[in-house]
Amino acid sequence: MLIQYIISMKAAVLYKYNEPLVIEDNVEIDSPKSGEVKIKVEATGLCHSDVNVFEGKTPVPPPLIAGHEISGVVEEVGNEVINFKPGDRVVSAFIHPCGKCKNCITGNENLCETFAKNRLNGTMLDGTSRLHFKDGRPLRFFLGGGFAEYAVLPQTALTKVPNELDLRKIAVLGCAGLTAYGAVNSAKIEPGEIVAVIGTGGVGLSVIQMLKAIGAGRIIAVGTRKWKLEKALELGATDVINSKETDIVKTLKEITAGGPDVIIEAGGNQETIKMSLEAVRIGGRVVLIGLPPTTAEIPIRISMIVRNGIRIIGSYGGRPRIDMPRLIELVKLGKYDPSALVTGTFKLEEINEAVKLLEEGEAIRSLIIPR
Template identity: 35%
Template sequence: MFNFLSFFLILFSGPETEKRVIKCKAALAWEPGKPLAIEDVEVDPPKVHEVRIKIVATGVCHTDWEYLYGQGMKVRPFPLVLGHEAAGVVESVGPEVTKFSPGDKVIPLFLPQCGECERCLSPKTNHCRKNWANMQVGVLADGTSRISCKGQQVYQFLGISSFCQYTVVPDTSLAKIRCDAPLDKVCLLGCGVSTGYGAAVNTGKVKKQSSCAVFGLGAVGLAAVMGCQVAGAKRIIGVDINPDKFEKAAVFGATECVNPKDHKKPIQEVLAEMTDGGVDYALECVGDPAIMTAAFESTKDAWGSCVIAGWTETGMMNVVVEKILMGRTLSGTYFGGWKSVEDVPKLVDDYMNKKLKLDEFITHNLPLDQINVAFGLLKSGNSIRTVISL
């Protein structure tokens, strides 16, 4: 299928464009707790082992909201361009980049995969740490950002910043995908869907005919429900305080849903009664310490397994050691356990081959200048995923 944007970038990219600064629009967070401002920014050319991307579409993730309005705002420098769940087209490449060319369709990755370190070479983990420390504080390998506004450096969220029409990322934090993939759909594989789906099929290793409870029916939770269904679970119980999400959960495979507000007992006791002692697998997809504890305690002793997929920096959960000693297991997952560079293209293939749902997650499509509306929809629970077109 002919793609005009890719053709345009190939046609007009070259030594001259690779060296020029690009002026474009971005949704900028000048300070924590305040709405984003649409600003004119400058995006520098890529340096060694870096790639500059034209962002085409980006999802609005709860993690973005958390780092603007929640506890996460305490640990990130400002001004900051948020956004990390995106897809786009390579505009230019820096020196020593060998795996990407202008016109390639790509998904930027907040979790790198260098392919050379001990962690990348091990099947036990996907936790590559290439450029990790710098990207966590909003800069690239040389300690600086490629985005600036009004002469001031702007930090790149998780080394990405997809709420900007152009951005620059390390070549180890980028997945090349097939040329016929719709970028406004596969952008969701940059974070939420991959995380929840992988929590079930990779980290949890949910078995056929098992019982599962998924806590939180946002994008990550619905993806976990989908993963449980793909794995062959016979009973998948969605747990959420917003009953409006129950119909959508059924689309992804939930066999029933429970609202904790409808019960006087703690939800873990309700689930234990529903399942003759507890579920085989619980997946926590909210990022709340109290819900993490409830999810863990909802599993069956002797063999129950709980996977924490929700992200939080508000504190650690209080786990009763005795419950672990009785045979339960507790594990965490980051980006669903996927080896980012090599596995994301496979997930794109699964979507294109109708083995993986993505369209059903998208409840709203908005332009960049409506980004604050998207945050409002997310916080109110009125959206699963809003996709921003840049």
């Protein structure tokens, strides 16, 4: 018989959009329900998607706990959990498949319909939360709630981590790694194809590493920060372009004799999406992985898309139970280094400092350590 218990913990709580997070020690987390796992958080990466929540651009109702690039150790398991036990070292994907809907059972669990319904509600797959304040007030979370000492996650989101890998170094696999893997996989890139990557944050730099691993041809990194472009060269880019210094569309077409075969857009704003569609080669592919605010409307010249035969591919992460183990193998083989994305480590009490650095473009990924 499983012993059910509630844990009091420390967490970074968002009470109102565009206000600093508040470190609270009056948060309680319930035992996991059927198919769920409670983990003791080792580290959580800070991603721009979290900042979008803090600013209300991704409107998850506060109060809430964000953080979705989570690594840790299993503390407690719910009923019907057969693949994990207390003491297991794990990493969580930001996608939480139900394993039962049409997309899940047809191999597209990154597009889980049940998860999609609950993602912006700040709840588990069953529409409820395991979080609350000590006085009983409800508390929601964003894709895991990793900016805390503990988190409850569906077992379908978790992957075991080999003992030889540092849990802190692989935390960012949960979003940066998985999103990049899904993008490269969706693009179906052939050896030697020219690929441009728009955006040199955690996801863009992960894409560059994976393009190198699969044998892409020229890998062109496009960004606005010199130091991030230098990092792109270190991680596998063959060319870099600073979008503040040149006309990107013109330059990409000139240096590739007509445009890249594939453009992977990781910037997530109107300008970079428009740029990608205009710069790609006739008959090329544009993979969109950057997430603009949910209310953003981006005009597209349909005639250009049709006449040029451009394929637009939307890619939302990867498949946790299929792709995350493969990502871990790439890490073990030295073909993907998630720790190369980490530009700082902060205690939970310092999280607002980390958020500020990310907003100012002075960080790629920061790790938040809860204890």
